[in-house]
Amino acid sequence: MSKPTYYAPASELPPQTDLLTDRAVVTEAYTVIPRGVMRDIVTSVIPEWDGTRAWILNRPVAGGATTFAQYLMEIAPGGGSTDPEPEAGVESFMFLLEGTLNVTIEGEKHELTPGGFAFLPPAVAWEVANAGSELAKFQWIRKAYEPLAGHTPKPVVGNEQDIEPGSMPGTENKWRTTRMLDPKDLAYDMHFNVVTFEPGAIIPFAETHVMEHGLYVLEGKAVYRMNQDWVEVQEGDYMSLRAFCPQACYAGGPSNFRYLLYKDVNRQIRLT
Template structure:
């Protein structure tokens, strides 16, 4: 690992806005919870639904997913907002839990085993379970990032390592037979069995699609970074846009059309590389 300070971002990352809607607004929104999926639209991420985590200062969080009966059970995901001077010396309360941080705006210093890494928009850090790490906003603007947490499933002969980088520096992989209209930026090595989760940035050009209903054992957390699309979730058509979040339980059928006029991009979590525990 090295001290990483990336250049000004070329990509766009929608972050939570907070605030409250006016009293004149209608109550109708796109939020929905089913046994197959949950959709949390960006309009739900208001000040009054934030959490304050122990061991953190100058911070607040929107919890997007936690293990619940009938829903996704392998991970927790939050958007954490850190004011200048804020952060945590001991952010992870459970030694058996690994973490993945993805910065959407501002500047965040993530120190892993004594090595500081300065992350800006698009920057990420994977922190293995049991690793000493801390987070600080040493900049002059508020920073926000996604924090994905998962209880690590050890595998004999395979030990994960910390990984730090920026998704803008990684060449996306085009999906087969799409002429590059559907691309995946993989921030963790998909061939390394030490990792029991992957976090990717998925990009669709306007009009591109997932042309079949994916139905698989992996759970998903999807946060829309940019653009809009229509998602097919367990038989329902759901419109999503930048700032929206979807949590999909195992085997939820899923497909989408990118609506345009801009690219449709989202941050994707999935659990991988382990046998089903019975």
């Protein structure tokens, strides 16, 4: 089995001779942000983060995904934050794409390498630092935690390469899911999975469900069905899908198609 890869876009501006046509699209059902538009000119500086810049990929907006914020973060050597989360009651998930990253949780330091992840519950003190000699790039997802009586989420740190993926039924292991949080534990109100399709594998129906998605392509290319549209996507692209946006996928190859998937789960619908 080939070693997994984790694509992080280059950020320099394209030359003036390039065509501006690309695959970026924003609709009320979904958004596609191709890797080619994640450039220096659209970065943000985040307060309380040193030597860091961010591409903000999703924020709650009317007519779009509303449950989460998602960033592509880039920390220079020596950079990081001792006070990364400005809001009480917000949980975080980090997934490293390039470089190395130290995440300190309640005084205990963990070193992440590519494929490494950390789930940070609300009210847990944490810090992040790039002690390496290269840029560290990672996905960062933030969500307002929905408390559930009798259930308290705990920090989780690991690497997706150390987790045995689960084969989706009837697919002969050609479509498999690596689950980084326990799907049966109601303490967690969001899940993070790495989804892998081998060439020729498909989602064989239009999934239509209440969970919103943030979807960052780690490796390969495919055509992805969103609402009534088939969109060609590749490693480094980002998609956000609002609730009930129909979706399906066809992985054409030549390599595996892999993506990091966020979804909100395990809570009753609030009506009041």
